Amino acid sequence: RLVADSRNVALRHTAGLSTPQQVQMVLFALYGLMDEEETYKKAVKRILRRRYRALYRGIGLEPVENPNYTYYYTLLDMEELSERLYGKEFSRWFMENFPPEEFIIRLAKEAGVVLLPGKGFEVPHPSARVSLANLREVDYLTIGRTIRKILDEYYEEFRKKGDPNAQS
Incomplete structure (x- = not known):
C-alpha cells in the first residue's frame, strides 16, 4: 500500500x-x-424488486422471481425474451438476422438508455445487463416499453417476410 x-x-x-x-x-x-434490524437493507431490496417488476411490466411479461436474486442487475436475454413473447420460430429468425449489439444500440437511440452487453465485452451474445440501482421506477417501465416496442417492430418485420400478404 x-x-x-x-x-x-x-x-x-x-x-x-x-x-x-x-x-x-x-x-x-x-x-x-x-442497523441491527436491517431496515435500510430491506428497503433497498424492496426498491430494487419494484424496479425489476416495472421493467418486465413494461415489456409485458411476468418477471422470473428468485429468492437468490440480488436485483441489483438483471440480465435481459433477448433470445429468451423474444421466444417468450412470440415463440421459437420468431426467436430463431431474430437471432439469425440481427447482430447481438444491434438491439442495445437501437435501445440507446430510442430510449436514451445505454445498457452493457450481458455477457461482458467482446462476447457476441444477444443480451443486455440492466442496472436497477440508478433510475426511478417509472424509468424502468419506460425502458421495458421501449424494449417491447422494438421487439414488436422486429416481429412485424418477421411476419411480413414470412407472409407477404400480412397486414399490420
Whole structure:
C-alpha cells in the first residue's frame, strides 16, 4: 500500500482506493453494523424488486422471481425474451438476422438508455445487463416499453417476410 500511495499516479492508479472512497466504505460498514434490524437493507431490496417488476411490466411479461436474486442487475436475454413473447420460430429468425449489439444500440437511440452487453465485452451474445440501482421506477417501465416496442417492430418485420400478404 505504501508503494501504491506514491505520487507516480500513472503507474499506480489502480493499486487501491482513494482516501475519500476508503472513508465512504468505513461509513457504509459502520451504518451496516448499527442497523441491527436491517431496515435500510430491506428497503433497498424492496426498491430494487419494484424496479425489476416495472421493467418486465413494461415489456409485458411476468418477471422470473428468485429468492437468490440480488436485483441489483438483471440480465435481459433477448433470445429468451423474444421466444417468450412470440415463440421459437420468431426467436430463431431474430437471432439469425440481427447482430447481438444491434438491439442495445437501437435501445440507446430510442430510449436514451445505454445498457452493457450481458455477457461482458467482446462476447457476441444477444443480451443486455440492466442496472436497477440508478433510475426511478417509472424509468424502468419506460425502458421495458421501449424494449417491447422494438421487439414488436422486429416481429412485424418477421411476419411480413414470412407472409407477404400480412397486414399490420
